[in-house]
Amino acid sequence: MVNENNKIAIEKYLSEIGFYSILLEFDNVKEYAVFVVYVNEKYYGKIVLNEKEDIRIKKTPAIKLDGGENCIVIEKIYGYVNIECANLLKVDRPIDKSISFQLSNVNSSNECKELMGFFKKIKGKGILTGQHCNKSTAPDVEYVKRLTGKIPAIIGFDLLSYSLHVGTNDSTWECIDEIANNRGSIEGAIEWSRKGAIITFCWHWFSPMYGEDKSFYTSNTKFDLKEALIQDSKEYIEMIKDLDAIAKKLKVLRDNNIPVLWRPLHEADGNWFWWGAQGPESYIRLYRLMYDRYVNYHNLNNLIWIWNAPDRQYYPGDDVVDIASIDIYTPNGNDGPMSLDYQSVNEIPSKGKPIALAENGTVPNLDLIEQSKTNWLWFMTWNGFLADQKWNTKEKIIDAFNHPYAINLDNLLDIK
Known part of the structure; x- marks a missing residue:
């Protein structure tokens, strides 16, 4: 040593x-x-x-x-x-937990059931390629297509501009620009779904009250989640209004028979977003409140629930999670297989869940992922990172999307 x-x-x-x-x-x-x-x-x-x-x-x-x-x-x-x-x-060689592809919502749509069945079919045989787009026009996807000749299997969008309180005080140009370019993401998702892509959504939730600029950041709001979890408090009432506004948008996707990989309240364990800033207990109560309201009140049976706060203290329970995930931005653009991170997330649910790399900066090395038996279900490169040479060279991107282990949109359609 x-x-x-x-x-x-x-x-x-x-x-x-x-x-x-x-x-x-x-x-x-x-x-x-x-x-x-x-x-x-x-x-x-x-x-x-x-x-x-x-x-x-x-x-x-x-x-x-x-x-x-x-x-x-x-x-x-x-x-x-x-x-x-x-x-x-x-x-000894590690043995994966028996992975359950059973959906937590017993009333899940047939489209969700079929998608989970597809995930079961491909687990360990390939990795779904993904690309996040904070702009509804999805320029990152176009970049992948022009560079590699391929289209990612999963297209990711954000519901940030659909929050009720995006018109905050002291909004910077960056904030205004991001909101304006994000509008139309629901329509963009419908268009890509019709082309056969799998759709995922996250939500950078602008604070329901007391926010400035990008108020999803803890540092930009005085919104008190603990107060908001007290029924009939003014914070609770405003928070429910926001939840219902987003539910209305998700119903558009439901009514178009589109299953959504729904990744709400992401990165809560990092505390930089207000929904995670007051600790795991408040976060879990909020997660379960959202789950109950969306599933049992709004009948959003088109959602596959992706948990994304990979700390055991923040786990809300097997009964409200379908897929566990983690966001990894490897130091210095390193493209290792992230096997320890995978296993750490895999150990948290009491029943085995599929594991996804919900955000990454560097496109993973698919040779190493395949050889190490690190069974990521998909990877999802965050917007803007593909074009940044510090994170990804053009050669690395081309190799990844043309790798035999990669499942792109064309492979996805063939397999289905």
């Missing part, structure tokens, strides 16, 4: 391919700490140490290592912990 400049390197010669866990021993955890793991210079995921846990040994999920020389680097990103020893522990 070599320890230098907040990095630990484990160099190991292996006689054959095998599965290994990284074993860390430390004197104690004094504060929340995050480390990233590179295997032979490729990003494999994070190790998170929480001062609330009374542990002195951390064993990571298993990763696949090739025979020959291997170098594992553990680099500190945040916090402090005194690591006394780091080593590799040979383990």
Whole structure:
């Protein structure tokens, strides 16, 4: 073990391919700490140490290592912990939980059931390509098409401009521009669905009250979620108005028989959005309130519910989650398979759920994903990142979308 400049390197010669866990021993955890793991210079995921846990040994999920020389680097990103020893522990090949493709909503539409059946069919046999578009005209998709000759299988949109309170005080040009270009996303989604694409939506929810500029950010609103969870409070009333306004838009998709991969209240564990800023208990209550209102009150049976706050404390329950997901922006545009992150999310639901890479900056390396048996259901590159050479070279994008493991729109139609 070599320890230098907040990095630990484990160099190991292996006689054959095998599965290994990284074993860390430390004197104690004094504060929340995050480390990233590179295997032979490729990003494999994070190790998170929480001062609330009374542990002195951390064993990571298993990763696949090739025979020959291997170098594992553990680099500190945040916090402090005194690591006394780091080593590799040979383990059995990990067995995926029995994955349930059963939908949480017993009244789910036939289109949703068929889509989940399709996901079951392709799991481990390929990865669906995806592209997020914060503009209704989807220029990112056009960029992929011109560069690679392919169209992503999943097209992602945002409902941010459909929030009731986008006209906030002190709106910057960036905010106004984003709202204006986002309008028409429902119509854009319908158009792409008619072409055979799978549709996903998130919602950067402008604060129902007390917001400025991009008020979905915690720093731009004084909206109190705890007050909003008190029935009949003024915050509650305004919040319900927002939920119902978005439900009305989702009903347009429902009435067009379009199943939606619905990823609400995303990245709540990061606390930078107001719906996650007051901790897991409030977030879970809000998630379950939304689920109940949309499923049981609005009869939105066209939604497949994607949970996207990959921290065990924030898990709202197997009964309201269909697919678990995580957003990963790998350091320095690294295109490793993110196997540790996958396994970390996989361990959270008590019943196995399909796992998706709901946001990424760098297009993943499909060779490594396939070889490492990291069964991401899809990846979804965030808008603007494909054209940024710091994150993606043109060669990397072309290779990914033309890889035999990639399921693009044309493959999607053939398989269906």
